[in-house]
Amino acid sequence: MRTVIGAGGQTKLTDGPAKDRWQLNSRYLRSLSVSNLLRPYRAQAGLWSYSGSWGTTIGAAANDGPENWHWGWESITCELRGHILGHWLSAAARIGRQDAEVAARASTIVAELAGCQRANGGRWAASIPPTYFERLVAGKPVWAPQYVVHKTLMGLLDQYRIAGNEEALSVVSAFAGWFHDWSGKLSREQFDDVLDQETGGMLEVWADLLAFTGDQRAADLVDRYDRPRFFEPLLAGIDVLTNKHANTQIAEVLGAARAWEVTGVQRWRDIVEAFWDGAVEARGTYCTGGSSCGEVWQPAGEQSARLHAVQEHCLVYNMMRLAAVMFGWTGDRRYADYWERNLVNGIWAQQHPDTGMPAYFLPLAAGSRKQWGRPTEDFWCCHGTLLQAHASIDEAALYVDGAGISITQYLNSVTTWPDLFGGGVQLTIAADSEEGVVLGQRQTLHGAAGIQELLSRPLPPRRPNHRVYVVDVRCDRPSRFELRLRVPSWAVGAPMLEIDGESVPVTVDDGWIVAAQVWSRQRIRLTVPSGLSTVRLADRPDTVAVLDGPVVLAGLTSQEPILFGEADEPASFLVPDQERQHSWWRTGTYRTVGQSTGIRFVPLAEIRDEPYTVYFPMRAQRATDREMP
Missing domain, CATH: 2.60.40 (Immunoglobulin-like)
Structure with missing residues (x-):
């Protein structure tokens, strides 16, 4: 098995596009304050409150009003509150290798979480109450409590694995005791019902904890967080992906991958390989390399009716993680090719080149526009994976x-x-x-x-x-x-x-x-x-997207005009445009020729707020051309 380089701190990006993106992300990570990240955890532990009145709000909290807080999914009233801190800790573990201030802030947060855990009685260390798990078992509405807790556990484990913070591992180990007791009270059927709700990467963190500690409780949790209702049909070749929540399923499969690495049980690896075959090889991807539309898997070989809300950013990141794992297992180039295409046309295309903010989806329909998140008003899940993706960009290079x-x-x-x-x-x-x-x-x-x-x-x-x-x-x-x-x-x-x-x-x-x-x-x-190539829509082969090497190009138009030329010969309808800028070559800039209307093409990753079209219908020649003598 190959070892991924980067997590040990040996790799440093140097001047170039990857470092530019890394720095954008690092600036955003540093802009998020410790007090805001910890607020839901301290509130849950009874260590923070705010009334809005100077007469009843005590201490520094009186000067820290709602105008300074995190909102959106981090709102103190949202059931997902606190999820962003786990992503932050994971990214900070990596960025902190080159930034002492970030490393110090991460250590402070870990210590504060340990304090919250003590205030909660020594085991619970989450930003949400344990009663959310009671509602989960009872089948009452609650928004993904295991997803939220997974983020906290993941961030703490990365602080231990990468930054060497022993206190982080202690917090996770104590918290695992709560989950061991809670899950042990449920029958297999009851727990399968629980796991039918979004679990995040809980299986992966228990496999990690088992690897780090050898704790029998972690081994029990790995067994309990098995997903027979999902994994067994997958192994049997049954399609349990189409129209199912893609980012939930990839998180569970990443857990299976880690379980195989830790336990050596072949079934875990078989699950991973069956998933890859069903999600990628048999299903096909968009020209970007991405999958899913509207957060669910598109049907195999069908893309044209689902171009409006393609490739949730979180799914892109997690599928790249899986591709990196599978390359480590096999050395097969196809996984490295997959990773590259999703980096260029996913992770980079869904980060604003100027502000560093994420796009939740990457629409590929005619006349699309990217919808960018805001720094502290939204805090989608994609804000979190944005932090992680760019902080770890070097880890699958060698x-x-x-x-x-x-x-x-x-x-x-x-x-x-x-x-x-x-x-x-x-x-x-x-x-x-x-x-x-x-x-x-x-x-x-x-x-x-x-x-x-x-x-x-x-x-x-x-x-x-x-x-x-x-x-x-x-x-x-x-x-x-x-x-x-x-x-x-x-x-x-x-x-x-x-x-x-x-x-x-x-x-x-x-x-x-x-x-x-x-x-x-x-x-x-x-x-x-390298050169231009085209990728056809699987179910509309007369409609193509154009790539320059691994880079998807987008036409700067709000329409879906028919392009005339040879679909497999992009040079028949595109020529270089604006190729030189002062002292560097501009990559992926072209314009149409021989068309009724001229269209400029640029890399999808460089699109900001302009309307664009990626897929174009093709015709070999105009009707009037056929009529000419």
Whole structure:
């Protein structure tokens, strides 16, 4: 099994589009105050109250009125209140490796949660009351209490796993005692009824707790949080996905994946593989790589009637997590390709490039507009997964096993291993934005110098039709290992490889170039040819979306005009447009030719508030063209 790199703190993003997105997210995370994040927890523990009257509100709370509070799903009256803190802790565990202030605030929050737990009697540590679980068992209306508690447990476990906070693990262990007692009082049928309501990732946190502690209570909870009503039909090949709540089911399957890693019981892995087959391989995805519409799975092979509320952000994030897990199990390139397409056309496309706010859905219908959340007035679930997704963006880029290192994503970064293959190893990855194209690239010092210095290396005369990745390998001592480079499925020709400036014969095996040698101080240069391609709607094959490499393009129009040209040859109706901006190449900018109305195309990930259309009906030629002699 391969090990994902990043969670140990060895990877740091360097200047480039991924770091830009990471920094946007980090600024948002830092903008959320400790007092607001903790408010529902302290209120539940009897440690905070507010009357609105200076005569009865005591202490600092008197100056902390509702105008400063979190609202939306974090409103003190909402049954989901407190969910965002768990996401925040998870993201802060990662961001805190590079930001001491964030790390300190996270430690403060963990200590405060421990204080709330003590005030609640030593076990309960949630932002909602235990009575919500009584309502759940009784079948009375209540909004996803297990989902809310899962977020708290997840955030605490990430603080332990990544930040090394022992107190966080102690809080979870004590809280697990409450869940062990509560669930132990219910019959299997009663508990299955409970699990038919949204459970979040509770199975995953119990598997994590079992891995960290070996506690028998955690093992019991893993068994109890099994989902036979969902998992058994899934294993039998029955469709239990169509029109079901997608983000609920992926969270449960991530729990099965973690349970397999911890217990080794094959059934858990079989569940995961059956789910992937049903959710992705047999069902198909949209051009973005995403799935679901209106929070539920679309029918297999049917997309055209469900383009209005595509790919809930949370589902994109969780499916990417599963793809990363399955790549770690198998090394199969398709999971890395899936992860990349969803990063570019999901996680990045659903983060506002200027404000950093999330879009709950990514509509793909004609004339769509993205609907952006607000910093403190909404707090959808997607605000939470936004925090996590961008904080963990580096964690699926590199994998290590006993034979070598796999580079799955070419994100500008530096990764250091203090002891790997007999010594220290460092990999620096950078996309060359002068010789190749890079989505989201902006001005660099190198690029600015390149347009001034007449004796510097000449620039390509026009926008390159390839992407160039430079990998620098540095070893403390000469070390032999494999360096495996992913050749993406969107490559339109044979890649080229240079090591220290010398061309190297290339063999691509199952999507990988394997360079096995003694490494010390080498520079690798990988050139991957890219170009335009189209993806057809599964149930309307005359309607296509256009991609530039892995990047989905959107037409800046509020209409759904018919485009004339060859559907499988986008160059028959699109030509480069606005390809150069000062000192960098603009990626994915095109305009139509030979059409009655001109339309500009840009990357979907760069759309802000403009109306756009992604899928276009195609015709080979106009009727008037056929009538001409």
